Amino acid sequence: MLEQHFSLEDQSSYQQWREQKLACYPLDLTSLMVTLTPHTTDYSVQLQTLKQHCQYYNFALYRFHTPQTITKQHLHNLAQQLGLTHLHANLCAEEDSLSAITQTQHLGQHDYIPYTNKALSWHTDGYYHSSEQTIHGMLLHCMQPAVQGGENRWLDHEIAYILLREANPAYIKALMHPKALTIPANILNGVTIRPASSGAVFRLYSGQLHMRYSARQRHIQWRKDAITQEAVAYLAHLWADDSSPYMMRYTLQAGEGLICNNVLHNRSAFIDSTEPQLCRLLYRGRYLQRVALPA
Numbered sequence: 001m002l003e004q005h006f007s008l009e010d011q012s013s014y015q016q017w018r019e020q021k022l023a024c025y026p027l028d029l030t031s032l033m034v035t036l037t038p039h040t041t042d043y044s045v046q047l048q049t050l051k052q053h054c055q056y057y058n059f060a061l062y063r064f065h066t067p068q069t070i071t072k073q074h075l076h077n078l079a080q081q082l083g084l085t086h087l088h089a090n091l092c093a094e095e096d097s098l099s100a101i102t103q104t105q106h107l108g109q110h111d112y113i114p115y116t117n118k119a120l121s122w123h124t125d126g127y128y129h130s131s132e133q134t135i136h137g138m139l140l141h142c143m144q145p146a147v148q149g150g151e152n153r154w155l156d157h158e159i160a161y162i163l164l165r166e167a168n169p170a171y172i173k174a175l176m177h178p179k180a181l182t183i184p185a186n187i188l189n190g191v192t193i194r195p196a197s198s199g200a201v202f203r204l205y206s207g208q209l210h211m212r213y214s215a216r217q218r219h220i221q222w223r224k225d226a227i228t229q230e231a232v233a234y235l236a237h238l239w240a241d242d243s244s245p246y247m248m249r250y251t252l253q254a255g256e257g258l259i260c261n262n263v264l265h266n267r268s269a270f271i272d273s274t275e276p277q278l279c280r281l282l283y284r285g286r287y288l289q290r291v292a293l294p295a
């Protein structure tokens with residue numbers, strides 16, 4: 001059942017939702033940063049604010065009051081308090097299922113750009129997952145920033161939906177096609193680690209919009225019809241536009257993090273410290289749920 005404002009037939013519900021959504025922009029990231037002080041009486045209000053930001057913008061930014069004391073356990077607690085309870089374990093995650101995003105030489109990770117200092121193109125997390133393993137929520141926490149670079153940019157995927165629908169409603173129809181995007185199988189040393197996966201770019205789960213996307217040119221097969229190709233080109237054009245008031249950019253500092261409903265994001269290249277203990281380190285959790293709504 002389509003949520004009314006995502007139905008291409010219901011223009012008036014869409015217009016009403018669109019107006020509300022765009023009225024929030026441009027956003028001021030500094031005022032959206034929520035300082036977290038766990039174990040104080042203010043903490044429950046702080047959590048409510050994070051949930052509210054995720055409800056409006058599909059992301060929230062936080063900063064722990066005491067960054068140097070933060071451990072993985074604090075991040076697990078925070079995620080749970082926001083309704084992110086079901087972690088997805090990926091190929092490169094540590095045993096507790098939080099991935100350490102840092103430059104690494106480990107066998108099996110050499111092909112994965114997240115674990116290098118290279119730029120990461122626009123994507124949503126888990127775009128290669130099956131529908132049952134869809135990533136709806138994500139937490140990205142910075143333990144140590146790079147010496148230079150490592151900036152994240154992100155765009156609420158609902159805004160991407162609006163921009164595409166404004167450009168041509170047929171783009172939405174094409175991107176909702178169940179074969180819009182195919183990711184070929186991942187085969188490492190002759191072993192199939194992940195089978196090929198085909199699916200839509202935009203899907204609705206319990207009335208909430210989800211986007212499955214990667215701007216990568218390699219290991220991606222777009223449906224070959226003209227309108228899908230045009231929609232993909234439109235998105236590529238969007239990524240090149242530095243002036244968009246809808247795109248956020250921020251370099252997370254130690255103790256800061258981004259929580260989101262798996263919005264579109266990228267990362268710039270970075271230069272690391274020559275001291276191993278001062279190298280860029282982020283922890284990332286991927287969840288099978290969205291951030292809970294505020295009470």
Ligand SMILES: [Fe+2]
Pocket residue numbers: 123124125265
């Ligand atoms: Fe990502």
